[in-house]
Amino acid sequence: xxxxxxxxxxxxxxxxxxxxxxxAGMAYEFGALNNKTAGTADSDAETFMSYxxxxxxGAGFSASYDAWSNLRDRLVxxxxxxxxxxxxxxxAVEKICSMYESTDDDAAKHLEKSWSNKDxxxxxxxxxxxxxxTNGDKTLTQDRxxxxxxxxYK
Amino acid sequence: MWxxxxxxxxxxxQVIKAAVHAIASHMNDQLDxxxxxxxxxxxxxxxxxxxxGDKMPSVAEITAWANTEFGDIPRLLGAxxxxxxxxxxxxxxxxxxxxxxxxxTFKAQIHDQDGHLSSVMPAGAKRWRPDxxxxxxxxxxxxxxxxxxxxxxxxxxxxxxxxxxxxxxxPSKAEMQKSVAVALAVGVEAEQRIxxxxxxxxxxxxxxxxxxxxxMAGNCPASAQPVVGGLTIFGAVASVFAATGGMxxxxxxxxxxxxxxxxxxSDAPHRRSVSIHGEAAHxxxxxxxxxxxISSMRGAIHRVVSQIPEQExxxxxxLNDISLNVRDxxxxxxxxxxxxxxxSHTVHALSREGADNNLQFSPS
Numbered sequence: 471x472x473x474x475x476x477x478x479x480x481x482x483x484x485x486x487x488x489x490x491x492x493x494a495g496m497a498y499e500f501g502a503l504n505n506k507t508a509g510t511a512d513s514d515a516e517t518f519m520s521y522x523x524x525x526x527x528g529a530g531f532s533a534s535y536d537a538w539s540n541l542r543d544r545l546v547x548x549x550x551x552x553x554x555x556x557x558x559x560x561x562a563v564e565k566i567c568s569m570y571e572s573t574d575d576d577a578a579k580h581l582e583k584s585w586s587n588k589d590x591x592x593x594x595x596x597x598x599x600x601x602x603x604t605n606g607d608k609t610l611t612q613d614r615x616x617x618x619x620x621x622x623y624k
Numbered sequence: 625m626w627x628x629x630x631x632x633x634x635x636x637x638q639v640i641k642a643a644v645h646a647i648a649s650h651m652n653d654q655l656d657x658x659x660x661x662x663x664x665x666x667x668x669x670x671x672x673x674x675x676x677g678d679k680m681p682s683v684a685e686i687t688a689w690a691n692t693e694f695g696d697i698p699r700l701l702g703a704x705x706x707x708x709x710x711x712x713x714x715x716x717x718x719x720x721x722x723x724x725x726x727x728x729t730f731k732a733q734i735h736d737q738d739g740h741l742s743s744v745m746p747a748g749a750k751r752w753r754p755d756x757x758x759x760x761x762x763x764x765x766x767x768x769x770x771x772x773x774x775x776x777x778x779x780x781x782x783x784x785x786x787x788x789x790x791x792x793x794x795p796s797k798a799e800m801q802k803s804v805a806v807a808l809a810v811g812v813e814a815e816q817r818i819x820x821x822x823x824x825x826x827x828x829x830x831x832x833x834x835x836x837x838x839x840m841a842g843n844c845p846a847s848a849q850p851v852v853g854g855l856t857i858f859g860a861v862a863s864v865f866a867a868t869g870g871m872x873x874x875x876x877x878x879x880x881x882x883x884x885x886x887x888x889x890s891d892a893p894h895r896r897s898v899s900i901h902g903e904a905a906h907x908x909x910x911x912x913x914x915x916x917x918i919s920s921m922r923g924a925i926h927r928v929v930s931q932i933p934e935q936e937x938x939x940x941x942x943l944n945d946i947s948l949n950v951r952d953x954x955x956x957x958x959x960x961x962x963x964x965x966x967x968s969h970t971v972h973a974l975s976r977e978g979a980d981n982n983l984q985f986s987p988s
Contacts, residue, residue: 481777481778484774484776484777484778485774485777485778487770487774488770488771488774488775491758491770492767492770492771492774493767493771495756495757495758495762495767496764496767496794496957498754498756499725499754499756499764499767500764500957502725502754503722503725503726503754503801506718506721506722506752506754507718507719507722507805507808509718510714510715510718510719512714513711513712513714513715514715516711516712516714517711517712517714517715517716517812517815518815519707519711521704521706521707521818521819521822521932522703522704522706522707522822522929522932523703523706523707532815532932532933532936533933533936533937533939533940534811534814534815534936534937534939534940534943536940537811537939537940537941537943537944537947538808538811538812538815538939538940538943540943540944540947541804541807541808541811541943541946541947542808544804544947544952545801545804545805545808545955547952548801548952548955548956549801551952551956551957552797552801552955552956552957555956555957555958555959555960556957558959558960559786559790559960562960563786566782601758601770602770603758603759603762603766603767603769603770604766604769605761605762605763605766608761610758610759610761610762610766611758611759612756612757612758612759612762613757613758614757614758615757616756616757616758617755617756617757
């Protein structure tokens with residue numbers, strides 16, 4: 471006894487959306503947060519220079535700097551690890567999806583057809599309707615694939 | 625308002641001019657005072673000119689002397705004009721943007737110097753958001769909600785593990801990341817408040833000194849001149865953390881409210897008067913001569929300078945306390961080991977909901 475191919479392809483499409491849209495989007499978002507937070511290090515010298523400072527004087531850091539930067543660096547690492555774990559989950563769900571797909575040729579065909587969608591520019595795009603997010607009474611749409619996870623700062 | 629290095633430098637020069645004016649207006653009294661202070665030092669217009677029948681020093685001579693004696697004042701004041709708020713803007717905006725991405729509904733307000741609440745993001749300020757390829761308003765919570773909905777299409781051991789050990793854990797991790805990001809953003813605000821208050825205090829000290837010296841020059845009784853508003857550098861950090869609104873909830877969630885209280889109302893005698901709401905310490909410019917007035921001014925500035933590291937250490941204590949009370953796993957999305965395990969072993973474990981709900985989906 472098996473599962474009807476049509477239904478299976480719908481189910482697998484949702485699984486694939488979880489991987490390629492939800493988890494990929496989440497991995498990218500945590501990665502971007504990691505980058506943004508890590509980027510504050512570029513202005514540490516200006517933000518936390520010892521004060522008051524005479525012009526031309528080589529300024530040290532304020533007494534609060536070590537505590538602030540240590541906490542910032544921890545948050546950077548945790549955001550980075552969150553991105554990597556979301557990415558790992560994405561890969562795991564993709565793998566599960568592939569395993570199901572390999573068991574049913576018809577379901578695989580249906581799945582590939584719905585996931586070969588192109589946007590108006592001819593670029594690959596998620597299947598219409600698969601990525602709707604509700605936020606209150608608004609429906610938000612993921613109309614492009616999330617970018618690849620950025621380089622993570624440790 | 626931030627007073628620039630140039631403005632403070634100019635203020636220092638005005639202090640010197642006011643001192644010269646006060647000395648020239650009360651030559652005898654002032655020169656007596658100068659003589660007492662400068663007795664053992666190099667000849668100055670005062671001591672060399674003193675004597676029966678000798679002419680008094682000219683204003684030019686007094687000015688030349690004052691420029692030597694007080695020449696460091698413009699630079700001393702000007703140093704407080706470097707390090708303005710524009711330098712911390714990148715970090716400040718970055719951290720508030722991070723907070724906004726983790727929780728778009730978060731509204732933080734901070735007490736300004738007058739005790740009024742103001743938004744931490746100026747009206748119209750554009751926040752950074754990562755471009756994930758969809759509507760910019762899609763949140764991490766939205767994605768978590770979508771995954772829970774999609775899990776309706778996937779049932780079984782792996783799905784349950786995925787739901788219980790991964791998906792449902794995400795919101796609390798993001799929430800903790802937001803709380804720490806808030807603490808960091810507030811930390812930047814507090815560091816800037818320390819500087820802003822010191823900048824204002826030094827400006828007011830300079831103004832009070834000029835006012836005192838002008839009164840002295842104008843034959844008015846030069847009564848002690850209070851520094852307007854007192855020295856607000858005292859309690860600068862406390863004034864930022866005494867926040868309400870959304871941030872208050874975040875701080876309470878971190879156990880930060882009590883942490884801030886204990887950090888800032890420590891038993892150190894010089895800080896006993898500083899409460900969570902911050903209290904101004906008073907300073908006055910006084911003295912019987914221009915020299916003693918300038919000395920009084922230097923003393924007041926020294927109090928400001930000594931408070932800067934004290935306030936920064938208060939801030940460091942708060943941040944260190946947060947760091948000690950938050951574990952990495954509380955702000956890290958977990959590894960999906962419970963999903964990858966079954967996936968890499970057998971599809972039999974990946975049962976799906978089927979017609980009889982016991983259906984094991986397996987290769988044909």
